[in-house]
Amino acid sequence: MSAESLLVNVEERGAAGDATDEFMRRMLKLPMGDKLLSCIQCGMCSGSCPLGYAMDYTPRKMIAALRAGRVDDLYRSEAIWLCVACFNCTYRCPVGVPITDRLIAGLREELLGRGVGVPPELQAAFERTSRYGNPFGESSKKRDAWIEDAGVEVPVLQGGDSAEVLWWVGCFGSYNKRNQKDTIALARILHALDIDFGILGTDERCSGDLRCTSQGEEGLFDVLYHHNIEQLGKRKFKEILVGDPHAFNAFNKEYRRLGTPLDVSHYTQFLAERAPDLKRRAKKEITAKVAYHDSCCLGRRNGEYEAPRVLLETIPGVRLVEMPRNRENALCCGGGGGANWLDSYVWQRTRVPLAMQRVQEAAKTGAEILAISCPLEVPRFEDAIKTSGLEGRLQVREISHMLAEAIGLNGGVRP
Amino acid sequence: MIPREVVVVAEHMAGELTDVTLEMLACAYELARSVGWRVTCLILASDPKPFQALPLAADKVVVVTDPGLGSPNPAAYARVLPHVLKDLSARLVILGNTSMGIDLAGPLSHDLGAPAISGCVGLRAEGDRIVATSRLCGGKLVAHIEPQGGLAIALLMPGSFHKELGMRDDVPPMEVRPSPETLESLPVHFVELIEPKMEDVDVTRVDVLIAAGRGVQSKENLAPLEALAKELGGAVCATRPVVDQGWLPRTRQVGRSGMTVKPRLYLALGVSGAPEHTEGMRASGLIVAVNKDPEAPIFDVAHYGATVDLLELVPILTEKIKEAKGRQ
Amino acid sequence: MKIAVVLRQVPDVVEELVIADDGRSLAEGEVMCITNEADEHALEEALILKSRQGGKVTAVAAGGDEAKDALATAVAKGADEAILVAVPFEHRGDNVRLASVLGPAMKSAGYDLILTGVWAADQMDAGLAGLLAVHLSLPYVGGVMSVSLEPSGAKGLVRKEFPGGRLGVMEVSLPAVLGIQSAEQPPRYVPVSKVMQAKRTLQVREQAEPSPVVQGIRASKLIKSGSAAKAEMLPGDAKQVAEQIVRILRERGIA
Numbered sequence: 001m002s003a004e005s006l007l008v009n010v011e012e013r014g015a016a017g018d019a020t021d022e023f024m025r026r027m028l029k030l031p032m033g034d035k036l037l038s039c040i041q042c043g044m045c046s047g048s049c050p051l052g053y054a055m056d057y058t059p060r061k062m063i064a065a066l067r068a069g070r071v072d073d074l075y076r077s078e079a080i081w082l083c084v085a086c087f088n089c090t091y092r093c094p095v096g097v098p099i100t101d102r103l104i105a106g107l108r109e110e111l112l113g114r115g116v117g118v119p120p121e122l123q124a125a126f127e128r129t130s131r132y133g134n135p136f137g138e139s140s141k142k143r144d145a146w147i148e149d150a151g152v153e154v155p156v157l158q159g160g161d162s163a164e165v166l167w168w169v170g171c172f173g174s175y176n177k178r179n180q181k182d183t184i185a186l187a188r189i190l191h192a193l194d195i196d197f198g199i200l201g202t203d204e205r206c207s208g209d210l211r212c213t214s215q216g217e218e219g220l221f222d223v224l225y226h227h228n229i230e231q232l233g234k235r236k237f238k239e240i241l242v243g244d245p246h247a248f249n250a251f252n253k254e255y256r257r258l259g260t261p262l263d264v265s266h267y268t269q270f271l272a273e274r275a276p277d278l279k280r281r282a283k284k285e286i287t288a289k290v291a292y293h294d295s296c297c298l299g300r301r302n303g304e305y306e307a308p309r310v311l312l313e314t315i316p317g318v319r320l321v322e323m324p325r326n327r328e329n330a331l332c333c334g335g336g337g338g339a340n341w342l343d344s345y346v347w348q349r350t351r352v353p354l355a356m357q358r359v360q361e362a363a364k365t366g367a368e369i370l371a372i373s374c375p376l377e378v379p380r381f382e383d384a385i386k387t388s389g390l391e392g393r394l395q396v397r398e399i400s401h402m403l404a405e406a407i408g409l410n411g412g413v414r415p
Numbered sequence: 416m417i418p419r420e421v422v423v424v425a426e427h428m429a430g431e432l433t434d435v436t437l438e439m440l441a442c443a444y445e446l447a448r449s450v451g452w453r454v455t456c457l458i459l460a461s462d463p464k465p466f467q468a469l470p471l472a473a474d475k476v477v478v479v480t481d482p483g484l485g486s487p488n489p490a491a492y493a494r495v496l497p498h499v500l501k502d503l504s505a506r507l508v509i510l511g512n513t514s515m516g517i518d519l520a521g522p523l524s525h526d527l528g529a530p531a532i533s534g535c536v537g538l539r540a541e542g543d544r545i546v547a548t549s550r551l552c553g554g555k556l557v558a559h560i561e562p563q564g565g566l567a568i569a570l571l572m573p574g575s576f577h578k579e580l581g582m583r584d585d586v587p588p589m590e591v592r593p594s595p596e597t598l599e600s601l602p603v604h605f606v607e608l609i610e611p612k613m614e615d616v617d618v619t620r621v622d623v624l625i626a627a628g629r630g631v632q633s634k635e636n637l638a639p640l641e642a643l644a645k646e647l648g649g650a651v652c653a654t655r656p657v658v659d660q661g662w663l664p665r666t667r668q669v670g671r672s673g674m675t676v677k678p679r680l681y682l683a684l685g686v687s688g689a690p691e692h693t694e695g696m697r698a699s700g701l702i703v704a705v706n707k708d709p710e711a712p713i714f715d716v717a718h719y720g721a722t723v724d725l726l727e728l729v730p731i732l733t734e735k736i737k738e739a740k741g742r743q
Numbered sequence: 744m745k746i747a748v749v750l751r752q753v754p755d756v757v758e759e760l761v762i763a764d765d766g767r768s769l770a771e772g773e774v775m776c777i778t779n780e781a782d783e784h785a786l787e788e789a790l791i792l793k794s795r796q797g798g799k800v801t802a803v804a805a806g807g808d809e810a811k812d813a814l815a816t817a818v819a820k821g822a823d824e825a826i827l828v829a830v831p832f833e834h835r836g837d838n839v840r841l842a843s844v845l846g847p848a849m850k851s852a853g854y855d856l857i858l859t860g861v862w863a864a865d866q867m868d869a870g871l872a873g874l875l876a877v878h879l880s881l882p883y884v885g886g887v888m889s890v891s892l893e894p895s896g897a898k899g900l901v902r903k904e905f906p907g908g909r910l911g912v913m914e915v916s917l918p919a920v921l922g923i924q925s926a927e928q929p930p931r932y933v934p935v936s937k938v939m940q941a942k943r944t945l946q947v948r949e950q951a952e953p954s955p956v957v958q959g960i961r962a963s964k965l966i967k968s969g970s971a972a973k974a975e976m977l978p979g980d981a982k983q984v985a986e987q988i989v990r991i992l993r994e995r996g997i998a
């Protein structure tokens with residue numbers, strides 16, 4: 001069944017303009033949706049989009065198409081699925097058009113609703129998240145299996161339990177073998193700092209990451225939200241510590257918007273507050289030039305650029321260098337917007353994968369370590385390093401793992 | 416003790432008995448000899464000639480002929496079989512757990528008033544009782560089933576027995592009889608059999624196969640597998656879900672409805688090992704499996720296994736093989 | 744054109760399977776159920792037929808509460824009607840029983856085509872599709888990969904798969920039961936919001952099991968496999984495993 005055959009129905013409803021009216025009516029009902037009307041067609045969005053060159057409809061052209069009453073062209077376009085939700089366009093728009101969160105998300109929602117043109121890998125990720133609470137399709141009962149290898153006690157809070165800090169581990173940190181060592185590192189750091197913490201264990205489900213991975217799948221986010229706040233409500237805690245910037249964004253922005261304000265911080269922010277203590281403990285040197293990659297969800301979306309750098313500077317031997325595109329100008333690793341599942345799809349339509357561009361940029365600064373704070377980046381940059389032939393010259397390391405090494409906590413955990 | 420009759424319903428394609436038929440005969444023969452029962456190989460065909468003088472492991476061969484039995488039409492078989500099986504006083508009927516056998520099981524079970532047991536990997540007789548062993552739930556569970564009453568129908572999984580044991584030294588007597596039922600006005604009419612379009616690779620003729628299962632996750636991830644296959648002088652094949660997604664053509668599919676292969680090396684990557692797949696490759700010389708799940712049934716048929724991330728392993732493996740070849 | 748699709752709930756093997764105390768069945772509390780994959784394909788094929796030539800699709804699910812979820816998903820995908828036949832957990836894998844229950848329940852509805860998966864993951868018996876055909880005295884072809892219907896609705900043309908990648912093209916007189924192996928397209932996506940909405944507005948016609956009910960075969964013993972001859976597991980990380988594999992291959996002269 002092609003996109004063509006199902007879109008025939010749209011045209012049968014009258015002029016193509018009707019479908020556009022319907023789309024715009026939906027947009028206008030949403031907060032900030034009316035900003036779509038304020039677009040001045042300056043092209044800042046298209047210019048700052050890292051994949052704009054591969055899109056038949058760049059963000060600016062998408063709005064132009066809407067104005068011409070041609071939303072069907074957008075429904076047929078593959079550009080919608082190339083968006084990595086890096087937020088560059090929205091960040092730079094001079095009139096504040098919510099491109100990522102309204103325009104792209106709205107178009108995706110329409111296509112997801114029709115079951116048309118949806119890349120099957122993305123479909124599978126949504127179905128697995130819906131069923132198992134994680135996009136990998138692994139058993140929800142195995143979500144906290146990683147704690148067996150932690151080497152320190154990781155308290156699992158049952159209903160009625162309390163702790164000062166609730167540590168939200170996240171899907172990647174829990175299940176992905178390449179990220180588990182970093183999760184374990186963080187567990188050991190929290191232990192060393194005597195933090196009274198606990199995790200939800202198997203009651204934790206994907207945060208939903210509405211604005212990024214789950215663009216257009218509000219229903220899924222809704223179900224996960226309700227499950228998660230019910231589980232959170234059963235425990236007593238003062239603040240939430242999140243390992244994953246995607247989950248951090250979900251809690252900080254969306255949960256708050258939906259009526260559940262939480263005192264939440266990303267682990268780099270949490271630890272940066274304790275920087276002097278960490279600096280005292282960090283006795284082991286990591287002598288290297290380190291470039292920090294600002295993740296989109298922590299950086300552009302939530303404005304946190306300094307905490308990770310503060311942490312890196314507590315490590316003796318580390319010399320921070322900056323990539324040309326740093327902080328709000330950082331180049332996305334290419335894993336957002338569901339693109340983490342769409343590598344095949346995206347790579348067939350673009351030239352150089354974003355992750356490869358980024359690691360080459362890091363290597364050019366002379367950095368030996370590319371430090372990151374988002375678990376998606378570990379496999380993406382590691383693979384890009386191999387494909388770019390930079391193996392041996394550049395290493396990807398999660399900040400928690402580097403800190404734990406500096407404090408001498410990484411024994412028995414494979415590097 | 417009255418010797419019971421075991422009847423194997425043969426499958427054939429293009430005038431040749433399929434491998435599963437020989438496996439069924441091997442199973443039947445072993446069972447029958449253990450309790451003094453007899454084996455009949457039952458062939459429904461339009462022409463008995465291709466099946467003459469075959470040294471099959473059976474006490475007798477019965478060929479039922481009719482022009483309407485010239486193609487694998489399930490309705491034709493369903494009309495003829497119950498009568499013939501009753502006539503042969505069958506006590507145990509063995510069908511292949513294949514696309515042909517599964518079609519027949521339901522109607523036959525009803526017409527004979529006998530239970531049908533699918534997914535059998537083992538069949539034995541204890542005195543007058545039959546005990547079947549079946550695999551279910553993607554191979555993760557094994558069930559022992561003892562059908563009550565007289566007649567039972569068992570569907571045998573391909574690859575469960577050695578087809579070589581389905582042949583003996585001598586040729587059993589053959590009897591040809593006409594179909595007891597007319598095959599006019601069947602509700603199913605066989606139009607044609609479409610052979611698969613062979614592209615450049617015939618996976619049944621390749622020495623080294625790299626099998627892509629669901630764990631490969633995306634079409635793009637096939638590229639490193641192709642590179643590995645090239646390094647080893649082999650080809651990439653796939654399980655059904657991968658082919659259903661359109662990542663590889665159906666000619667690369669290994670398993671029940673795809674190809675049966677026996678390469679020197681079968682490297683199963685991200686393959687769970689469900690019986691529908693393993694029946695197509697379990698006779699391979701060396702089977703190495705990589706799957707994140709240590710309980711994946713593939714490890715029951717593999718010689719070696721690992722639970723590392725296959726996407727991490729493949730490029731490294733390709734490199735090391737290159738290195739090793741370079742040093743030669 | 745009235746098409747019915749039968750959806751069965753089977754144990755989800757992603758979760759660990761736990762044997763019940765009786766040693767011959769699965770522990771009810773531990774089992775997570777999922778719609779049988781081949782039945783998902785049957786639903787997809789039905790929806791494709793509906794989009795091509797119109798008609799009504801009725802989803803019939805056998806099971807308990809989780810079967811209601813399957814019906815809501817089917818309706819969200821485009822099924823017009825939902826029927827639930829309640830079947831106790833311990834009998835859900837018994838296709839002989841299911842066929843004896845569904846047969847009478849579906850006979851009077853006058854379906855032109857009944858689609859269901861050609862096999863189910865938890866199957867030990869002849870399979871629902873063929874048995875249902877017998878109860879309804881309808882022709883049956885299994886292993887179907889595609890269906891097309893004549894405009895008159897009197898016949899259907901199916902492609903049935905045979906070993907070796909071959910396809911048998913057959914003409915089937917309707918009404919008929921078809922055992923679907925896989926649909927022409929992978930099962931379509933339906934967003935969670937649509938499923939939730941379908942759940943809220945779902946109108947299910949419930950049908951109880953008629954009695955007395957026929958019983959099929961039962962296992963005398965059920966065990967988890969993987970005890971005997973297992974693979975020798977290679978320890979270590981990807982690099983170490985790769986090294987060991989190369990060594991094994993070179994020992995055998997394969998690399």
